[in-house]
Amino acid sequence: MDWGRAPQRVDAILSTRRLNRLLAHAHGDLTATIEAGATLAEVNATLARRGQCLPLDPPFADRATIGGILATNDSGPLRHRFGTPRDLVIGVQLATTDGTLAKAGGQVVKNVAGYDLSKLVCGSFGSLAAIVSATFKLTPLPRASKTIVVEAPDVETLGQIVRDVMSSQLEPIAFDIHVSDVARLLLRFASLPNVVDAQIEQTLALAALKGLGAPKRQGRDGGCATAVTEDDAERAVWEERSRRMWDSPGAIVRASWMPADLPAALKGATRVTELAGRAAVGAGLIRIDGDVRTQAAAVEQLRHSTSFRHVVIVRGSDELKSIVDVWGPLGDRERLFASLKHALDPNGILNAGRGPL
Amino acid sequence: MDPAFLNQLQRIVGAGGVLHDPLDVLTYECDGLPHLRMSPAAVVLPASAAEVHDVVRLCARARVPFVPRGHGTGLSGGALPVAGGVLIALSRLNRVLEVDIPNQRVTVEPGVTNLEITRQVAPFGYYYAPDPSSQQVCSIGGNVAENSGGAHCLKYGFTTHHVIGVDAVMPDGELVRIDGALTDAPGPDLLGLIVGSEGTLAIVTSITVRILRRPETVQTLLAAFDTIDAGGAAVSEIIGAGIIPAAVEMMDALAIRAAEAAVHPGFPETDTVLIVELDGPAAEVEALFEIVKDICRRCKATSIEVAADEAQRMRIWRGRKAAFAAMGRVSPNYYVQDGVVPRTKLPEVLNRIRDLERRSGLPIGNVFHAGDGNLHPLICYDERIPGQSDKAVEVAAEILSYCIDAGGSLTGEHGIGADKNTYMPQMFSAADLALMQRVRNALDPLGLCNPGKIFPTPRLCGEVPGPYRAHPVEKAGLAERM
Structure with a gap:
């Protein structure tokens, strides 16, 4: 409920908590149909029994529901390989404000029949229709996985490593940067065991990584510049990275940028406390510490910077939201959103006033 | 067509950019689905986004329906002209606008061919992933309209997974910039709606796609x-x-x-x-x-x-x-369909198709993307034998019903277009179609942008569904099909 502007009025809350079943897992077809209220963690625990998963990892998988993840189009480090929910959803069932149940898409991974409304509701924040259930394409669980954590001495070096990895033929499953007082880069490889090792070796041989110190296996301690983790230690690294920002104080915004321009972008974003995101996509979260005026100024600075594209507040006090708009400029899309909202929710009863439409 | 209206079109695109003589517009009366044909009242060939914008605005004001067309390779009649309407051919918008290797993206106009994007970036070790079989000739604008796939989309996804943003002329003539989920544009995924909308919601005038590093x-x-x-x-x-x-x-x-x-x-x-x-x-x-x-x-x-x-x-x-x-080597005529089944149902459905082949007497070749269950049955017939053309259409319809029975789809990559819109009620309920129609009306309230596609409508007056029949000018020896 932190998302969006404050609602104009709330008469009823429609909870999907009891819509929590996995309706079908066609493991031979690598698809699953899931009700909106099921949590991602529950779903993936069940899919894992057949060696498959829904490759999404937004924060708080134990609480995040399938419907919520779709409505916010939220994602995590796996976005590097698998995209956001809109890239994985292949069908949806919706409850519309005129009281009908309607579907779009289907049960098959390849399908161009009719309008792809399953994508349209991604990012709609519940303002067009209520998501009842959705069908996704799945992926097999990898046999082995390892993550390299690199600490770069400065953001220029970090930027150079990002460009080197992007122009290499390495195929990481996740490729994250985390910049606060330390500039870190995390690369996760998942495949057959020997393939993972070969990719790790190739990464360590990248020119920009040389001279940062010798790799140290299994965990990291202090001054080591690169470290390779696997199993529980690897999971702990990613878990810590996923929670870290949310466990710290301050406002959080979702932002996107041109991946090759990151060092320059960071130089201009002087009020940013912490940035964590997908290095090659150029998207992630930014945390801004300080009092509400500082936060507001930081949001404005990011929005005015030519290096950052979209800057949306995802956690902020009511006071912050009263000073700067949550969503920022919607550009040409605003008028189109208004037409769609009017067509699907003419009385404006869904998430009234919270935006983005 | 009203001479004043033609005059206004000519003022926008120049005299050479408007075709209206019946013989001149002949090329444009069908796309890659030659059995559906319609002569447009006029064909316009704009050379810039601004010209597309002006043409659409003019059509919207005059309530004249219009149909966008790329290179006309579509297989579902998505670029079939509408009677009395304007066909907007985008082949002159064929510039590569920007190649940004460090950020792995390329911006092009809609008339650039699919393969040209890969040609532009291949020297740097990159490629554009969606690869329809027609990639040497099909336009990227058409790919966006149809959400085209190809043999490699099993691993790499379809056009919709590779488009970062577009500039588009909306049906009321407004020129808009729409970026999508790839850049975390807040709000509903409009780009995801427009890609694959078969030219019924917008005409794209520039497209930014992501490019991928060549695999090792x-x-x-x-x-x-x-x-x-x-x-x-x-x-x-x-x-x-x-x-x-x-x-x-x-x-x-x-x-x-x-x-x-x-x-x-x-x-x-x-x-x-x-x-x-x-x-x-x-x-x-x-x-x-x-x-x-x-x-x-x-x-x-x-x-x-x-x-x-x-x-x-x-x-x-x-x-x-x-x-x-x-297939032309083994059969005088053929008709291709594009149904999808869940991969695990492939053997069952293929055996049903082989039964149908025996029953119907029409040979059916099968070429398909087995990884994602996308069938391409090629139904062979000879139009010179009375009744065979109609039989081929019946056989195709029956195959599509097998796909729906198996939990699949009418089309995996060719689109519904004007070819399969009458089958849509087999796959979608009245409520499903009504919801889609509301979305359409929201963006095209006048219903001028590529009407008669996707949604089930009665066939146009005088239009005969089914396999290709020679056009009167062909029969008269005035033109021949190459």
């Missing part, structure tokens, strides 16, 4: 099987082993024979061939390729040919990609 290694094999079931079992086992190949394609005996006759790819004389391509890091491809070969052997492959070099790989793909056109 590509390996391709061709395996022969005595039965389609054995080939299908191999596909299921490969996917079951947790392997997502770059492509998995199957062809049956008739399609193999046709391909051999046309481009001589050296395919074995057998019931079924399977093409499996793996790409990625060398160590991964090498290890997984061995597993794939084992699976093919276990599933009783009668031969396995591994492409030793790029030339051999290209030869295998030439055989596959030429399969449609090659």
